[in-house]
Amino acid sequence: MEHASHALGPVLVEHASYLWLVPLFPLLGALVNVLFGWRFERSGKKSLVHVVAVGAMALSFLTAAYAFVQMLHLPAERRFLQNTLWNLFSAGRVTVDLAFALDPLSMMMVLIITFIGTLIHLFSVGYMWEDEAKAYWRFFAWLNLFVFSMLLLVMGDNFVLMFFGWEGVGLCSYGLIAFYYTDREKAAAGMKAFVVNRFGDFGFLAGLFLLFWGLGGAWAASCHTGGPSYQATPGMHSLAGASDAAASLALAPRVSLREHAAPAKHGAPAGHAAPAEHAAPAEHAAPAEHAAPAEHAVPAEHGAAAEHGTAPGHATASAKGEHGVGAQVMVGPTLNFRELRDQVVIEETGIAEHLKDQRVWGVALLALVGIFLFVGAMGKSAQLPLYVWLPDAMAGPTPVSALIHAATMVTAGVYMVARLNFIFALSPSAMGWVALIGTLTAVFAASIGFFQYDIKKVLAYSTVSQLGFMFIGVGVGVYWAGAYHLLTHAFFKACLFLGSGSVILGCHHEQDMRKMGGLKKYMPITRWTYLIACWAIAGFPWAAGFYSKDEILWKAFTSEHLALFGTATPWLGPAIYIAGLLAATGTSFYMFRSYFMTFTGEYRGGQGHGHEHGEDPHASVAAPHHADPHGHHDAHPAPDPAPAHGAHGHDAHGQAHGGHGGHGHTPHESPWTITLVLVVLAAGAVLCSLLGLPAAWTGHEPLLEQWLSPALTAEVPFVHKPHALEFVFQALGVGAGAIGFVFAWVLYKDNKSKVPAALKEKFLGVWTVVYNKYYVDELYDLVVIRPSLAWSRALSWFDGHIIDWLVNFAGSVARGFAGIDGWIDKHFVDGAVNAVATLTIEGGRTLRRVQTGRIQTYLYGALAGGLAVILLNFLIP
Amino acid sequence: MPVNYSPPPKSTPKVIVAVTLAAAAGIPFLFLGLVLLLTPVLKPATIDGLLSNAGIDPSWRTPAYVAALFVLALLMMNYGAIFSGVITWWERRVAGRIQSRIGPNRAGFGGFFIFIADAVKMLLKEDLVPADADALLFRAAPYFVVTGFALTFVVLPFGHSLVVTDLNVGVFYVTSVTALVVVGILISGWASNSKWALFGGVRAAAQVISYEIPAGVSIFVPIAMAGTLSMQGIIRAQGGLPWEWFVFRNPAALIAFFVLFTSQLAEANRTPFDLPEAESELVAGYLSEYSGFRFALFFLVEWGNIWVLSAIVTTLFLGGWQIPFVSAEYIDGLRGAGVLPSLAWWGWNAVSMAVFTAKTIALCNLVIWLRWTLPRVRVDQMMGLCWKYLVPAAFACFVFTLFWELAVSVAPRIELVSGVGFTVIAVVLAVLFARRVHQNIQAVQGEKIDLSNW
């Protein structure tokens, strides 16, 4: 992180008016499928559903790719695409726009989301075509909506949009996990995910509120006291009097940047050049000059607003060209990431200083903010206390697992931390906690993965563990490596999940690895792709996982600034490194264990199948449709999903579903839509390594780091260690992977070894604890759920006995009064009422004469009124 | 005892023939000549120039202009009146030919002065107002009709520069002032206090306001093609040769031409749409109670309208006064800088007036032929034709024209192709028609066509 040796300037914005298309396409796809999907399906045009969904994704990807190309052509410091659609609302000086922005980080995320999303959609075509839920359209609608939400989360220009997307992905993940909602357990899994995420969201919101509370203090301070470089604007103190956003904007204080803040190489881009003559260099060279009144600030603002016609509230970094002399940053309330980043990052504003100094109940505000935000990330990204929903989320269809729980949604937390790196970097404590929790999660989840038999559960815990790695990355401050691991993980984990989906499909919806084995004979493509992905995740240097993981661990080892409880803890870095290495070893072990159990040895499926599936609700739903397993090979009832889906796919499905009823059918390779996706993902898992070849090898910064550096500007110090040591550490990393591999080889290759069973017998206690995921769910049950239930029962009792009694008592008293009242009513009030009624009737009878039904009468009335008004106008001065 | 009719004269005295011929040719030519002479001269600018040339005080400018206005108005009114008289004669002659009888042939040569005789007769009749009629309205109604008719002459062009005022809303103006005729008819029908008259009036009004819609919409077609509402502008947008006329330049315009022509027939209460005055049903419709001069006024308008409708159709679709191979700009250039235009300019103006008059009179003749060929339609047929066929057709033509103009802006060649194609078809049809007529006449009369009974 040697860049950013100079003071940072404001972000230079490039306008890209097409960005809104990227999230629009999935939204449209979702809408079309929601509105017309069932009609497509009913009218036999089922393939339209996936044509729409996949088409939308592909268009979205193409648009994103276009944006990527545009961004590539921009100089590095100008890589910020922005697109404001319209103003959502304004509250005081805070304006919230429907605006999208892409910086290199979110660009990477968008590419991942749209590219892998497209692949997963494609995969789903094959996977869900004959799904038992009979809701093909619903699946694709949710999937598209999910992608939309995710894009909103990633591309949103402000916290509001991000939060909208944040909640949107939660909703969509709920809908997708509980896709088979007829199954109570799966519906409950969806609910669990939703509820656990709520906990996280609470933390997220709390963090945001805290942050803005703190910023409010900072803004107020910068307004009232003024830093050394702050210029007081005359109207500042009467902010309450500013009636609307535009007017108050004109009053907004601005901060001029000192000259040295200008990287001289920045030319003034056409169309953005603010009236530079207003800010004569001589005037601004000395800080004292900054006390000059703000005449030159307002014209600059006008110039900017007039030139690009954006919502005026966002033309903050008004002098975007040559932002040394006369460059200004509006200081004031904002929800916009870029503006916030400018305010925090640019030293002259004093915001960062102020934030650092603030404390809440004796705790550093920023640490609290970081931790609370991280709680939100915990929920979304399944970190230690809140990870429990993720394994259960495997109830959803496999593509969902791949999309949500590998490639996109779970990375939202990582993305958020990376996005707000400028906040986190201010607080070593927050970073320390993030890294620590990440480490613990990595190790913990890896250990659970050791003994799982459900292939998807293994992958789920592996995901949790890998997310832990990412948090180590962003926690120790090597944000780009965290993002890089996010990228590589998206590829290899999606590949693994989809590979497992392929296996599950091939084995007739069997997920237990003990019932698999020897599949490499039947599913060669799946096997190879799965193996490549395993290499990647285990950290073998021919695949991408190695580079990202080693970069993270290396930087963790060299980090020295982390703190816990506000005190520096230099030992934390190395400790994290060791734990991470352990987790990596474990990862390698359980991944290869799953590989060996699944693909080597003899096929163990086909025994006791029917029985198990009899218990499987969706299998039993499907069974009547497939009463005759042999009838499906030729005369398949469903229409051809896609021309190229082909006979093979049909045949496969025929067999697959035949398998529910009968026994002894062999596994089969999946249709092309599935294998193609697997191959692409596996290729990605290998090729991504090119983006992150370490500096120690190539002599220059990794490509991805260069790419991301404009977005990840936070400065975090690291100890400089020689390259030689880095080589050693890389060797250690490879060694860790190799150890795991060897153990798995010995224990599980071909499933011949009796050692695992023996070990299990020997350490049955440990095994049971680990197998049952350390009884965390039960712990939650005990600590959270039962007390909640008990509390609610107590409240219910209280309500039923105390409150009801009170109510009843009040009722009795009221009845007593009512009796008296009734008597009075009957004798006194009724008389009055009758009198009123008589009066009304008589009055009405009299007044009715006014309504003659003759237009002329009314006209006279209206004219009399009008003339009276005119006369009054004359009479009353 | 048989009534003693005097036998028709064996031969007309030569003097009478000469005078009649002179008058027959002279009266229309006199008026056309006056039109030719006075319309350009009585423009305000020319009057100014003449006054200053003559050294008259400029304060006379306003009186001179007012006087010129009156002269022009008189001229145009009289032109309309004379023309409607002449065409009554022509109509009766044609009717006689079609019905294999002679027709009027006593007053003057070929009975040409019959219309003057008619006028004299009408003026001498008693001006009756029915006892229970609303006298004021009864008397006023003919003037409305005449006003509506006469006002159209303000913008009807006679030649290259021969137009009272070239209003920039000319076409629109024509359609709107003819509305006065309807008012007059309605009022006359009402004020007569007679069932027949009322029915006639209501029928006329219903018919006219119904047919105003297809007429108005089909007028949009040439307007859209010319891009102006001015009558002269529309003519200038066309050309002298048939394939430069709007009617052939656009397939929709051909249809719109027929729609407009039919609608105008109905608006002018001409057969086959003469329901308001259907003798067999309504005695004489709204005219039932009228006599004498007021009756004559109604008839003047009725026949004068033949000119108006023919002139409108000629202007909008048939190239107006455009002379083949001579462009309007060429004539413009001949005017010269003087107060009065050059002689060549007058000459070409005369030619253009001849072209316009020839086209219009040909159409008038067509109108007369139609009257004596087609039977009267029923009321429901009349309404059905309007609302079910002409209105949709007119709208379709208008919409088609919009697209056609778009196409023309892309490929101007298609106008020429359409024009030449339709012209060829029209010529072929005309030749076939002429051959058929020739054959029919031959079948009846042999080789020699007998004109002796003129």
Added chain:
Amino acid sequence: MPRKIVIWVVLAALVVTFVGVLGARMAEGAVLPEIILGPLGLTDALFYLFAAMTFAGAATVALSKNILHSALGLLAALMGTGSLYVFLSADFLAVTQLLVYIGGVLVLILFAVMLTNRITEVKISNASLGLVGGGALLVATVPVLVFVAIATPWATIVPAELAPTTREIGNAFLTRWLLPFELASLVLLATLIGAVVIARKELKQDEPDTSVS
């Protein structure tokens, strides 16, 4: 009939008073006779002619006992108004006034008169009611309106030269006033349907409709 004359006189007096007195006030010391006897241009004379025609027509509408005379008065008023538009260089509007009001509205009114009266009663009842109230109304409104019209110092501009406005109106309809234009077309459609529905002869009615025959 004398009552009618009284009202005419009152009206005329009102108008003359207001035009004269307020005009004099506006002219800041201008002498009254000069206003009355000053030189008249042709345009001014024509304006007064058409204004008088409009006023006479409107008065006929308001005061005539015969509905058809009222209709005739309406015709005069409408044509007069249309002519006044010409003075305001609104030629297209003038022609539209003729086309729509005289060709459409007036004919409709005449139609309605004929359809709603027995043929035998030529003297159609068009009695006014409350002429006293009406007179009061006039006395109340005319001064106010005329005073406002004359006494207000309008911020006038030099009027534009007489130029064809058709093209500009067309452009205005299709650009700035597109939405009202479309709404007007919707209103017309609704009117068309509504008028047909309202005026449709009830076929279920037992007695034959005798309004015409």
Added chain:
Amino acid sequence: MLHVGLQHFLVVGALLFSLGLLTVATRRNAIGVLMGVELILNGANVNFVAFNHYVTGGVSGQVFALFVIVLAAAEAAVGLAIVLAIFQTFRSIDVRLADTMRE
């Protein structure tokens, strides 16, 4: 003051309006009332066009006058249809008779 200017047209408009108002207020004949409405609208139109010509320039006033004309035509059509309906119901178009809703 004598040469025709804005005030002249405004006075004409005011008179048209007032007479229209008088008509609407005093007529018993429903058709007469409709005629009064037309007069009122014409008075307003004269003002529109006059202001357009003398105060604002452009064509906006004329456009509005056109809208008024269009709506007046629509109003006349509907009004007369209503008059016909009233005539069918009450056998009269005296507006004083059509007050069955009164009691």
